[in-house]
Amino acid sequence: MSDHVYKLIEVVGSSTTSSDDAIRNAITKASESLDNVGWFEVQQTRGHVENGEIAHFQVIVKVGFRLD
Amino acid sequence: MSDHVYKLIEVVGSSTTSSDDAIRNAITKASESLDNVGWFEVQQTRGHVENGEIAHFQVIVKVGFRLD
Amino acid sequence: MSDHVYKLIEVVGSSTTSSDDAIRNAITKASESLDNVGWFEVQQTRGHVENGEIAHFQVIVKVGFRLD
Amino acid sequence: MSDHVYKLIEVVGSSTTSSDDAIRNAITKASESLDNVGWFEVQQTRGHVENGEIAHFQVIVKVGFRLD
Amino acid sequence: MSDHVYKLIEVVGSSTTSSDDAIRNAITKASESLDNVGWFEVQQTRGHVENGEIAHFQVIVKVGFRLD
Amino acid sequence: MSDHVYKLIEVVGSSTTSSDDAIRNAITKASESLDNVGWFEVQQTRGHVENGEIAHFQVIVKVGFRLD
Amino acid sequence: MSDHVYKLIEVVGSSTTSSDDAIRNAITKASESLDNVGWFEVQQTRGHVENGEIAHFQVIVKVGFRLD
Amino acid sequence: MSDHVYKLIEVVGSSTTSSDDAIRNAITKASESLDNVGWFEVQQTRGHVENGEIAHFQVIVKVGFRLD
Amino acid sequence: MSDHVYKLIEVVGSSTTSSDDAIRNAITKASESLDNVGWFEVQQTRGHVENGEIAHFQVIVKVGFRLD
Amino acid sequence: MSDHVYKLIEVVGSSTTSSDDAIRNAITKASESLDNVGWFEVQQTRGHVENGEIAHFQVIVKVGFRLD
Amino acid sequence: MSDHVYKLIEVVGSSTTSSDDAIRNAITKASESLDNVGWFEVQQTRGHVENGEIAHFQVIVKVGFRLD
Amino acid sequence: MSDHVYKLIEVVGSSTTSSDDAIRNAITKASESLDNVGWFEVQQTRGHVENGEIAHFQVIVKVGFRLD
Numbered sequence: 071m072s073d074h075v076y077k078l079i080e081v082v083g084s085s086t087t088s089s090d091d092a093i094r095n096a097i098t099k100a101s102e103s104l105d106n107v108g109w110f111e112v113q114q115t116r117g118h119v120e121n122g123e124i125a126h127f128q129v130i131v132k133v134g135f136r137l138d
Numbered sequence: 139m140s141d142h143v144y145k146l147i148e149v150v151g152s153s154t155t156s157s158d159d160a161i162r163n164a165i166t167k168a169s170e171s172l173d174n175v176g177w178f179e180v181q182q183t184r185g186h187v188e189n190g191e192i193a194h195f196q197v198i199v200k201v202g203f204r205l206d
Numbered sequence: 207m208s209d210h211v212y213k214l215i216e217v218v219g220s221s222t223t224s225s226d227d228a229i230r231n232a233i234t235k236a237s238e239s240l241d242n243v244g245w246f247e248v249q250q251t252r253g254h255v256e257n258g259e260i261a262h263f264q265v266i267v268k269v270g271f272r273l274d
Numbered sequence: 275m276s277d278h279v280y281k282l283i284e285v286v287g288s289s290t291t292s293s294d295d296a297i298r299n300a301i302t303k304a305s306e307s308l309d310n311v312g313w314f315e316v317q318q319t320r321g322h323v324e325n326g327e328i329a330h331f332q333v334i335v336k337v338g339f340r341l342d
Numbered sequence: 343m344s345d346h347v348y349k350l351i352e353v354v355g356s357s358t359t360s361s362d363d364a365i366r367n368a369i370t371k372a373s374e375s376l377d378n379v380g381w382f383e384v385q386q387t388r389g390h391v392e393n394g395e396i397a398h399f400q401v402i403v404k405v406g407f408r409l410d
Numbered sequence: 411m412s413d414h415v416y417k418l419i420e421v422v423g424s425s426t427t428s429s430d431d432a433i434r435n436a437i438t439k440a441s442e443s444l445d446n447v448g449w450f451e452v453q454q455t456r457g458h459v460e461n462g463e464i465a466h467f468q469v470i471v472k473v474g475f476r477l478d
Numbered sequence: 479m480s481d482h483v484y485k486l487i488e489v490v491g492s493s494t495t496s497s498d499d500a501i502r503n504a505i506t507k508a509s510e511s512l513d514n515v516g517w518f519e520v521q522q523t524r525g526h527v528e529n530g531e532i533a534h535f536q537v538i539v540k541v542g543f544r545l546d
Numbered sequence: 547m548s549d550h551v552y553k554l555i556e557v558v559g560s561s562t563t564s565s566d567d568a569i570r571n572a573i574t575k576a577s578e579s580l581d582n583v584g585w586f587e588v589q590q591t592r593g594h595v596e597n598g599e600i601a602h603f604q605v606i607v608k609v610g611f612r613l614d
Numbered sequence: 615m616s617d618h619v620y621k622l623i624e625v626v627g628s629s630t631t632s633s634d635d636a637i638r639n640a641i642t643k644a645s646e647s648l649d650n651v652g653w654f655e656v657q658q659t660r661g662h663v664e665n666g667e668i669a670h671f672q673v674i675v676k677v678g679f680r681l682d
Numbered sequence: 683m684s685d686h687v688y689k690l691i692e693v694v695g696s697s698t699t700s701s702d703d704a705i706r707n708a709i710t711k712a713s714e715s716l717d718n719v720g721w722f723e724v725q726q727t728r729g730h731v732e733n734g735e736i737a738h739f740q741v742i743v744k745v746g747f748r749l750d
Numbered sequence: 751m752s753d754h755v756y757k758l759i760e761v762v763g764s765s766t767t768s769s770d771d772a773i774r775n776a777i778t779k780a781s782e783s784l785d786n787v788g789w790f791e792v793q794q795t796r797g798h799v800e801n802g803e804i805a806h807f808q809v810i811v812k813v814g815f816r817l818d
Numbered sequence: 819m820s821d822h823v824y825k826l827i828e829v830v831g832s833s834t835t836s837s838d839d840a841i842r843n844a845i846t847k848a849s850e851s852l853d854n855v856g857w858f859e860v861q862q863t864r865g866h867v868e869n870g871e872i873a874h875f876q877v878i879v880k881v882g883f884r885l886d
Contacts (some may be wrong), residue, residue, distance in 0.1 A: 073698065073707055074696055084413055084414055098258065100415075101258030107255045116178040119201075119452065122175060141288055143299060146334065149408065149409075152345055168347075184247040185246055187233055191233070192246075198350065201324040202286065208826075211640055213625050214674070220822055222821065236823075268624075277358065281354070283349065297525075297530075301530070313524060314532075320449060320452065327434075333525065346661075361565070365661075379663045379666060383659075386588070388585060391577070391584055392575030403577050422688035425685055426685065435687060455520040459509070463511030484764075487553065487760075492549055538554065545779060558814065559755055571755060590655065595677075606758065619830065619831050621829050622831070682874065701769070705804065709804055710802065713799070719802060729858055770875070772835050773837075773865075776870075782869070786869055796883065818843070
């Protein structure tokens with residue numbers, strides 16, 4: 071890791087299933103357009119409710135990747 | 139969403155199973171007495187430990203609902 | 207709980223499976239060397255990504271235990 | 275103000291016009307059901323965007339009122 | 343504590359005497375209308391000054407209670 | 411909103427007129443290069459002062475948009 | 479800006495009209511006794527409510543000025 | 547309170563006796579050189595320990611006063 | 615204080631009497647096993663409520679001590 | 683600075699030498715692909731340790747640049 | 751330190767050389783007009799960039815001094 | 819990094835020379851009694867001032883190490 075530079079972007083993943091799955095969806099999407107994704111940090115977990123049940127988990131994550 | 143007003147309340151759900159389940163329990167309980175629950179935001183995830191194992195997840199959530 | 211004193215330590219659990227499992231691993235490890243672990247509070251949820259997938263969830267938790 | 279007790283609730287006002295107007299709508303709505311509303315504190319200013327323009331300002335305010 | 347749900351409200355107690363007394367006044371008032379008050383968390387300690395002396399301590403507390 | 415992924419960017423709008431106008435300028439600029447801008451969240455309101463008067467309001471906003 | 483030193487003070491402006499006007503009043507007052515006021519940063523927006531309407535916006539601003 | 551402007555300064559009071567007394571000492575000192583002190587907000591409570599006992603409570607308070 | 619190194623630990627003191635007493639109990643307990651305790655910083659003040667009255671104040675403090 | 687719009691990105695610079703050098707590396711890298719970089723704000727300073735010595739300083743900085 | 755009262759002011763030092771030097775410049779300037787400066791706390795480290803290089807480090811520091 | 823558990827402790831390093839050196843002193847001291855120190859995160863940079871000059875930088879760092 072000699073003097074590399076990394077960039078952090080903020081992405082919101084959503085999932086009807088679980089909060090972990092919302093994170094996974096965010097990582098998968100970010101990795102489609104970025105090489106070298108290395109880590110994530112959860113910023114906020116929230117969600118939408120419909121008819122008294124959780125319709126979607128939404129997780130805001132910072133995603134870090136190495137700049138070549 | 140023309141000039142609606144919403145209210146946020148803070149609720150703590152608990153679950154012996156998972157942190158997502160603790161959120162679901164909070165939403166279910168809030169929806170018993172409130173119509174129009176629309177979203178939630180996790181404030182803190184914590185829990186009780188007994189005999190070296192997690193006895194309950196406790197998740198503090200803000201729950202938003204539309205005032206008619 | 208008459209005038210007991212508690213201590214809080216900060217531990218990072220990791221898991222290839224889920225964020226809840228990372229918390230459980232942190233609690234299990236802390237309980238190996240500490241009696242009287244009573245509660246935890248999640249400080250941050252993060253993780254490592256390899257080849258576009260989550261390799262590990264890492265959860266920083268504060269763990270509280272009673273001093274005898 | 276001799277030993278009075280106050281309560282704080284959190285309300286989200288929205289407005290198509292301005293952020294100040296969103297606050298006013300929150301205060302007006304809160305005052306419909308509460309006597310003795312005395313002050314507010316802005317928690318967050320946000321809004322919805324449609325077709326590249328702000329459709330609604332949404333302001334989360336804490337509203338304080340005296341309990342009789 | 344099997345899967346109970348709790349609610350948190352925010353109350354401001356005041357006292358001419360001490361900051362602890364302001365907390366006590368907040369708890370006493372909250373307990374008049376709520377059963378099952380279980381804990382509090384201080385959010386902010388502030389106060390009014392008149393003629394160079396503290397006229398009132400005001401303490402903002404979150405009060406937690408179990409929903410039946 | 412089935413499993414969509416969103417991105418958040420941070421933009422600073424400025425205006426000689428008002429803080430709301432600075433937000434509008436940020437949203438307008440962001441929408442020039444981004445489709446599907448959906449919401450914003452104010453991070454900070456600041457400004458420059460010249461000759462004792464506000465020369466520019468500057469508002470830092472997070473802008474959220476859907477990734478296709 | 480070669481090695482200048484600046485000072486930040488905290489001022490609360492109020493206005494019956496708008497939150498921006500409360501900021502302007504704070505800046506105007508600060509500029510009466512200070513030369514070289516250069517910028518401001520909003521810390522909190524709050525206000526007083528009377529008879530269900532906003533009586534005053536109050537905005538806490540940090541004001542920066544150059545020390546000669 | 548028609549369009550008044552207030553200033554906030556930060557003062558640290560200390561006391562060998564109690565945290566409330568440390569606040570009172572800060573207010574008394576601030577009022578020696580300032581007219582119109584109106585309110586305070588506690589920022590941090592800390593203290594020095596000597597020989598296993600609290601030697602001084604130190605409380606950082608913001609003190610607000612009206613500018614004439 | 616020439617190049618000394620200090621350690622901070624987090625301790626929760628409780629008291630049936632007062633919040634200051636809860637701090638004192640935390641300091642006393644920490645000093646039983648640590649030499650050179652030098653200062654503390656309050657992190658959070660909370661407590662348990664039973665039958666509408668405060669049963670215990672609980673204060674989370676960081677305690678700093680010099681490493682020899 | 684008439685109604686310009688700026689963008690903030692988050693970059694992590696690393697350096698084996700110093701924390702300031704880690705900032706410089708982040709700025710240099712960001713400036714390779716961006717014109718008009720105007721300012722930075724340090725978000726966090728951290729680093730890796732190997733064999734009891736600091737192997738790299740890592741500094742997370744927000745970098746602001748003008749959008750044309 | 752028997753019942754002394756201290757004041758905290760906020761100062762921004764700048765330096766073309768290093769972030770530590772920006773702190774030193776802030777302390778030197780503050781000490782020109784204040785006796786008894788005792789400590790500082792860094793609030794934020796930022797800076798200006800020109801032509802892809804750091805033109806100035808700017809460090810916001812709180813400076814504490816004893817009131818006689 | 820398969821399901822390892824890490825611990826975070828908080829240490830304050832001081833130095834008469836520089837803030838980076840204060841961090842190094844903290845790391846060196848922590849590594850004397852801990853194997854497997856892996857990373858640090860700066861929490862706060864502060865210092866003591868004597869006769870208008872910085873006598874010591876003091877940096878509070880969290881230090882992370884792997885539990886075997």
